[in-house]
Amino acid sequence: MRKILLVLSGVVCLVSSNTFAASSGWADKPLNVQPAYAAPEMGEQQAQPQKSTAQQNTYSSGLNLxxxxxxxxxxxxxxxxxxxxxxxxxxxxxxxxxxxxxxxxxxxxxxxxxxxxxxxxxxxxxxxxxxxxxxxxxxxxxxxxxxxxxxxxxxxxxxxxxxxxxxxxxxxxxxxxxxxxxxxxxxxxxxxxxxxxxxxxxxxxxxxxxxxxxxxxxxxxxxxxxxxxxxxxxxxxxxxxxxxxxx
Structure with missing residues (x-):
């Protein structure tokens, strides 16, 4: 879901840049567009971020009853x-x-x-x-x-x-x-x-x-x-x- 929002925000920024360039007379100049990440397909599992070793040690150092x-x-x-x-x-x-x-x-x-x-x-x-x-x-x-x-x-x-x-x-x-x-x-x-x-x-x-x-x-x-x-x-x-x- 977060990647989808990033893609949509990138599209909004791109449209806003084109509109601003057209109004400023820069429409003929090439735009340096960075490739956006593709949105995940339906049913595709997203990779979960791995906890750092420091975090794991913090969690495991609690009182063991x-x-x-x-x-x-x-x-x-x-x-x-x-x-x-x-x-x-x-x-x-x-x-x-x-x-x-x-x-x-x-x-x-x-x-x-x-x-x-x-x-x-x-x-x-x-x-x-x-x-x-x-x-x-x-x-x-x-x-x-x-x-x-x-x-x-x-x-x-x-x-x-x-x-x-x-x-x-x-x-x-x-x-x-x-x-x-x-x-x-x-x-x-x-x-x-x-x-x-x-x-x-x-x-x-x-x-x-x-x-x-x-x-x-x-x-x-x-x-x-x-x-x-x-x-x-x-x-x-x-x-x-x-x-x-x-x-």
């Missing part, structure tokens, strides 16, 4: 230490996002929220890590994971000895490892379960009551009561069940 996935589900753990009265069972939820760097290697980030109902302890954790898929057969796969994280707890409890409510806040650096087994229902949807072990290294314990707070990092706690923050380290088993969607 095929390498990303999100998952969510149930998370539980049985962690503790003898110094803190044994193990405690935590139950809650997790949300995870992952990026597949290669066929067998991925990077992941996770947030989990768990609760120990007996003492109303709320355990929050943010962790990052790397996973390696060492087995994939048919629709089944197996994935090993390791990471590092930061966890904190919130607890409010009434202490009869002090006749007041005491708020306790633990802070931990965590080291989780996990084995994940999954099954793909479709290329995008899979269900999986995981079991693992987690070490939680205490960084601080703060107790607050009636507007006053004391930390396990304060020298008076260690000197007077013989308590060090390493005495509050805990560890134990973890387990989860989730659903993953691959973009």
């Amino acid at each position: 095929n390498n990303y996935s999100v998952s969510a589900g149930f998370a539980g753990s049985k962690i503790g230490s003898n110094e803190l009265g044994g193990d405690a069972k935590f139950k809650g939820l997790f949300l995870e996002g992952a990026y597949d760097y290669q066929n067998n290697l991925n990077f992941w980030g996770q947030y989990s929220y768990q609760k120990y109902s007996d003492w109303e302890i709320k355990l929050n954790e943010i962790s990052l890590g790397v996973g390696y898929k060492f087995l994939e057969q048919d629709n089944f796969y197996a994935l090993s994971k390791i990471g590092v994280g930061y966890a904190w707890t919130d607890q409010s409890e009434y202490w009869d000895e002090l006749d007041t409510t005491v708020d306790s806040k633990f802070k931990y650096v965590t080291l989780p490892i996990e084995l994940e087994l999954g099954y793909r229902f479709t290329p995008n949807v899979s269900v999986f379960g995981g079991v693992g072990y987690k070490w939680l290294f205490n960084q601080d314990l703060k107790l607050c009551a009636e507007g006053k707070c004391v930390s396990v990092n304060d020298s008076i706690i260690k000197d007077e009561f013989g308590i060090d923050k390493s005495d509050l380290d805990i560890d134990g088993y973890t387990y989860k069940l989730g659903l993953r969607y691959n973009f």
